Amino acid sequence: MLLQQVLNKVKYSGNPPLDSYIEDIAYNSKKAGEDILFVCLVGSLVDGHNFAFPAYEKGCRIFVCQHEVYLPDDAYIIMVDNTREVLATLSANFFKHPSEELAVIGITGTKGKTTTVHIVKDMLDKCGIKTGRIGTVGASWGDVTRATVNTTPESYETQKLLREMANDGCKAVAMEVSSLGVKMNRVDNLKFSIGVFTNISPDHIGGNEHESFEEYYSWKKAFFSMCDVAIGCADDEATLDMIEASAEKILFGIDSDANYIARNVRAFKNKNFLGTAFDLEVNGKHYNDMQISLPGYYSVYNALAAIAVCEKMGIDIDDMRESLASVYVSGRTEPVLISDDYSIIIDYAHNGASLKQLLQTMRKYEPKRLICLFGSVGDRAQLRRREMGFVAGSLCDLSIITSDDPNFENPDDIIKEIAEYVEQSGGKYEMITDREKAIDYAIQVMQEGDMLILAGKGHEKYQKVKGELVPIDERECAKKALRSRNII
Numbered sequence: 001m002l003l004q005q006v007l008n009k010v011k012y013s014g015n016p017p018l019d020s021y022i023e024d025i026a027y028n029s030k031k032a033g034e035d036i037l038f039v040c041l042v043g044s045l046v047d048g049h050n051f052a053f054p055a056y057e058k059g060c061r062i063f064v065c066q067h068e069v070y071l072p073d074d075a076y077i078i079m080v081d082n083t084r085e086v087l088a089t090l091s092a093n094f095f096k097h098p099s100e101e102l103a104v105i106g107i108t109g110t111k112g113k114t115t116t117v118h119i120v121k122d123m124l125d126k127c128g129i130k131t132g133r134i135g136t137v138g139a140s141w142g143d144v145t146r147a148t149v150n151t152t153p154e155s156y157e158t159q160k161l162l163r164e165m166a167n168d169g170c171k172a173v174a175m176e177v178s179s180l181g182v183k184m185n186r187v188d189n190l191k192f193s194i195g196v197f198t199n200i201s202p203d204h205i206g207g208n209e210h211e212s213f214e215e216y217y218s219w220k221k222a223f224f225s226m227c228d229v230a231i232g233c234a235d236d237e238a239t240l241d242m243i244e245a246s247a248e249k250i251l252f253g254i255d256s257d258a259n260y261i262a263r264n265v266r267a268f269k270n271k272n273f274l275g276t277a278f279d280l281e282v283n284g285k286h287y288n289d290m291q292i293s294l295p296g297y298y299s300v301y302n303a304l305a306a307i308a309v310c311e312k313m314g315i316d317i318d319d320m321r322e323s324l325a326s327v328y329v330s331g332r333t334e335p336v337l338i339s340d341d342y343s344i345i346i347d348y349a350h351n352g353a354s355l356k357q358l359l360q361t362m363r364k365y366e367p368k369r370l371i372c373l374f375g376s377v378g379d380r381a382q383l384r385r386r387e388m389g390f391v392a393g394s395l396c397d398l399s400i401i402t403s404d405d406p407n408f409e410n411p412d413d414i415i416k417e418i419a420e421y422v423e424q425s426g427g428k429y430e431m432i433t434d435r436e437k438a439i440d441y442a443i444q445v446m447q448e449g450d451m452l453i454l455a456g457k458g459h460e461k462y463q464k465v466k467g468e469l470v471p472i473d474e475r476e477c478a479k480k481a482l483r484s485r486n487i488i
Contacts, residue, residue, distance in 0.1 A: 001094060003062065006037060007078070008093050010086055016062055016076045025094055025156055026055070027087060034059035039087045041154075042066065043184075048083070064090070088155035088188035098162035099191040102132075103172040105309055106187065108223050109198030109233075111354050112302045113151070113176040115294065116198060118329045119306035120174040126323040127315045132165035134158065135176035136348075137330055137459045141165050152181025155188060162190075172313065179219040187226065194312060195227030196305050197243055199236045201353040221245075231308045233301060234258040250312070252304035254297060259283055260304045262290075265297060267364045274338060274345075274365065275325075276300055280307070280317070287317055291325040295333050296361035331458025333358070336478045342487060343367065343451040344443070346474055348458025350377070350404070352387020355455060359395040368449030369397040373442050374456045375435070376418060377464075378409030385414065389421025392429075398445075399429040402438035404456045405464035435463065436477045443481035454478065 004018035006025070023035040027048055032038055032055035040048040040063060052069040062076045063069065066083045080086045092099075105120060107113050114136045121140075124131040132141035134153065139146040139161050146161060152175070153161070165173055177195075181187055200220060221242050224230050230246030232239035234253035243249055252260035262278040269275070274295040280287040292303045303324060310320055328334075336344040345362070349355040355374065362370060372392050376385045392399040401418050403411040415431050422429045432438035442452050454474050462469040482488045 003037070006090055006093050008089075010080065010089050012064075012086075013079045014077055016078050020062065022062075022094070025087075025090055026060070027154070027156065029054040029058065032056075032058040032060045034061075036060055037062050037064065037090070039064040039083050039090065040066070040069065041083050041087060082185075084185045085188060088159075088185050091156040091159040092189035095159040095163040097189075097191075098159060098166045099189075101166045102162060102170060103193040103313065104162070104190060105172065105174045105194045105196065106177040106190075106192045106223065106227065107174065107196040107198065107305070108177040108179070108182075108220055109196075110201045110351075111357070112198035112298060112305070113178075114348070115299065115329050115332050116196060116302045116305050117174040117176055118332075119292075119302060119324065119327050120309050122327050123306060123310045123315065123320050123323045124172055124174075124313060127310070127319050129172055129313060129315070130168075130170045132161070132170045132173040133175070134161055134173065141170050141173075142168060144168070150181070150186070151176050151178040152186045154184075155186050158186060158190070174309075177223050179216050182219045182223050187223070190226065192227045194229045194231060194309055195224050195243070195246060196309060197224070197230065197232040197236075197239055198301065198305060199233055200238050200242070201351075229312060231305055231312075233305070235301075250308050252301070252308050254278075254300060254304075260308050262300045262304055265300050267295060267361075269338070269365055274333065274335060274343075278303075280304075282307075282311070282317065290321065293325055293327055294329070295365070296357065298357050298361070299333070331460070334458075336454075336475055337482065337488065341448045342446055344454070344478055344482075345451065346454045346458060346478075348460075349374075349453075349455045350388075350458075351384045352391050355388050356391045356395065358453065358455065359391065362451055362453060363395070365451065367451035368447060370395070370451055370453070371398045371400065371442055371446065372396045372453045372455055373400040373402060373438055374453075375402045375404030375406075375411070376414055376456070377404055378406035378411070378414055385418050386421050389418040390425045393422035393425030393427025396427060399427055400438050400442050401429055401431050402435045403433050403463065404435075407464045408466055435472055435474075439474060439477040440481040440484075443478060443485065443487075 003020045025037045027039045027041040029051040038055040038060040064078045121131045121133040136151045225245040229248040230243035231250045232243045234251040234256045251258040254262045261281040265278045277291045280290045334346045349358045461473045
């Protein structure tokens with residue numbers, strides 16, 4: 001593509017060679033090369049301007065910058081006000097605006113994004129609308145899977161994924177939209193057909209994330225100015241304010257005044273299956289005994305949001321039943337073992353609100369003891385430690401506090417801090433730093449009728465330690481411990 005086309009609608013200064021051929025766009029110097037437009041992206045920790053010269057050495061000659069860089073005379077510098085904002089425009093131009101060829105469904109909220117995205121994709125696929133997915137557990141469509149770095153990838157990666165999906169025949173895509181994704185311009189220049197708001201509570205505050213809950217809230221709200229239709233939870237008091245910018249508003253809730261209402265919510269458990277059933281009312285029409293293969297009221301909220309999306313996409317509710325009853329989400333109340341004697345669940349709950357919901361839900365299945373293994377991240381979001389400590393201490397029979405993603409922080413310091421809050425709430429606990437050893441200990445002390453929750457890592461198969469990703473698969477760790485007890 002010609003540089004002139006890539007720069008369409010970009011305000012810039014400089015005199016770049018507009019008839020130059022651009023083979024690709026890069027913001028990481030490792031991907032630099034000849035005929036590649038290099039964007040000096042400014043991040044929270046790293047300034048891409050510091051890597052302009054390494055990109056030059058690899059063959060780049062055209063650079064997009066927001067402050068001065070020093071390069072040889074044969075380099076062309078395009079000056080803009082904000083390289084992160086401009087990257088979104090450049091990427092949309094380069095990949096020929098794929099969101100205009102797809103029904104893009106953006107889902108935001110503190111909890112429920114990943115599960116709702118999976119339910120939407122699964123139901124649309126099974127009902128004949130080929131759909132892609134982008135989010136915390138990566139991207140997928142058809143038989144294709146792609147790893148992603150962030151919940152909402154950088155604008156370049158998002159536009160590239162959407163182009164691949166459109167070229168492969170997808171008609172829709174369900175994607176998670178994080179507050180940081182909105183703040184860091186990752187969803188700029190996307191056309192959202194539908195936006196979904198699940199709920200909001202304090203999270204991602206501190207460190208390099210958001211300065212306050214008010215800032216976190218404001219970026220969630222800003223997303224809905226991009227959406228033609230907003231679907232929101234009537235039971236969250238923030239919803240009407242959150243979605244006010246959207247032209248069309250649809251509400252869902254449990255026993256509340258909404259377009260989509262779940263009534264008579266009930267839990268059920270079979271071997272290898274934890275689920276929830278409910279009766280559905282849609283604008284006065286009744287659908288009895290809807291089932292979702294996930295536990296808890298929050299799963300019903302996610303199901304209601306997905307049902308509203310799919311009906312807006314033209315799917316009949318009766319046609320959604322089968323896929324709703326068989327949905328599977330890696331790391332979201334994922335069963336490792338469900339039997340009459342023992343239950344082990346893996347979940348991504350990694351803050352106080354999500355852990356509280358999870359533990360309260362699992363109490364409804366009446367385990368003999370509820371045991372929770374968890375930790376908290378290092379370097380950021382320190383508020384989580386207090387919240388999770390108090391929640392686990394008050395709702396669990398035993399907390400096993402271990403390492404999560406300590407990164408550059410001492411994991412023992414994090415564990416001791418959490419333990420103080422568990423102790424203050426009157427809870428019993430053990431501290432075991434090594435996560436694999438902690439899982440083994442948890443399973444060795446399980447008694448018949450107990451339920452064990454492995455919280456925090458979910459779908460992830462690594463820990464972040466001193467800047468490195470250290471492999472760990474909780475499923476395999478649990479199965480190893482279960483085999484040592486001859487349970488499996």
